[in-house]
Amino acid sequence: SQTIHQWPATLVQPVGSPLSLECTVEGTSNPNLYWYRQAAGRGLQLLFYSVGIGQISSEVPQNLSASRPQDRQFILSSKKLLLSDSGFYLCAWSVDYYNEQFFGPGTRLTVL
Amino acid sequence: DAKTTQPPSMDCAEGRAANLPCNHSTISGNEYVYWYRQIHSQGPQYIIHGLKNNETNEMASLIITEDRKSSTLILPHATLRDTAVYYCIVKGGSQGNLIFGKGTKLSVKP
Numbered sequence: 711s712q713t714i715h716q717w718p719a720t721l722v723q724p725v726g727s728p729l730s731l732e733c734t735v736e737g738t739s740n741p742n743l744y745w746y747r748q749a750a751g752r753g754l755q756l757l758f759y760s761v762g763i764g765q766i767s768s769e770v771p772q773n774l775s776a777s778r779p780q781d782r783q784f785i786l787s788s789k790k791l792l793l794s795d796s797g798f799y800l801c802a803w804s805v806d807y808y809n810e811q812f813f814g815p816g817t818r819l820t821v822l
Numbered sequence: 823d824a825k826t827t828q829p830p831s832m833d834c835a836e837g838r839a840a841n842l843p844c845n846h847s848t849i850s851g852n853e854y855v856y857w858y859r860q861i862h863s864q865g866p867q868y869i870i871h872g873l874k875n876n877e878t879n880e881m882a883s884l885i886i887t888e889d890r891k892s893s894t895l896i897l898p899h900a901t902l903r904d905t906a907v908y909y910c911i912v913k914g915g916s917q918g919n920l921i922f923g924k925g926t927k928l929s930v931k932p
Contacts, residue, residue: 744919753909754866754922769919800865810856811920813865 733801
């Protein structure tokens with residue numbers, strides 16, 4: 711069966727520090743991968759999606775970036791965090807555009 | 823922007839059926855209706871999806887009107903663990919991007 715992992719589960723970082731969140735998927739090949747953010751009291755917002763290694767599409771302008779160095783690994787990064795980057799970050803995968811997305815447990819990021 | 827309209831909140835008694843409505847009057851022919859739910863502090867969980875026929879799985883039933891402009895998610899016997907925010911999402915086949923609105927906060931009460 712397929713599983714999706716995210717780490718860390720929680721993170722507290724100072725403003726201006728770098729960020730690296732990792733997501734890995736097991737039990738499937740060539741998945742579509744997604745990064746979402748949920749700010750406090752707000753809905754989920756799609757940040758990035760990827761249909762293959764090295765292929766990243768960005769949905770909103772921001773100081774975050776994403777990379778997919780391996781088929782089942784998706785990384786969310788920032789060189790300098792802002793206060794507004796605080797939120798609940800979720801990684802998801804799907805077989806293709808048509809099928810449902812499965813979400814990971816999320817990383818709760820607090821920028822102080 | 824989300825293409826769906828849902829009531830912000832609903833209550834349901836434990837053991838009763840929970841019927842969650844969703845309006846999607848601008849849905850186009852190749853767009854599916856998806857339902858997810860999010861229990862507090864967890865990632866969203868897929869529930870069910872459909873195109874035009876009614877669908878049923880172990881979690882819920884999805885009833886889509888004939889004109890496809892609205893749908894209802896039915897949890898046949900709600901439990902306290904079904905308390906969550908339920909999202910109705912319309913997604914086209916050529917795009918894999920879910921656009922989450924504010925959803926319906928379902929509170930199941932004993």
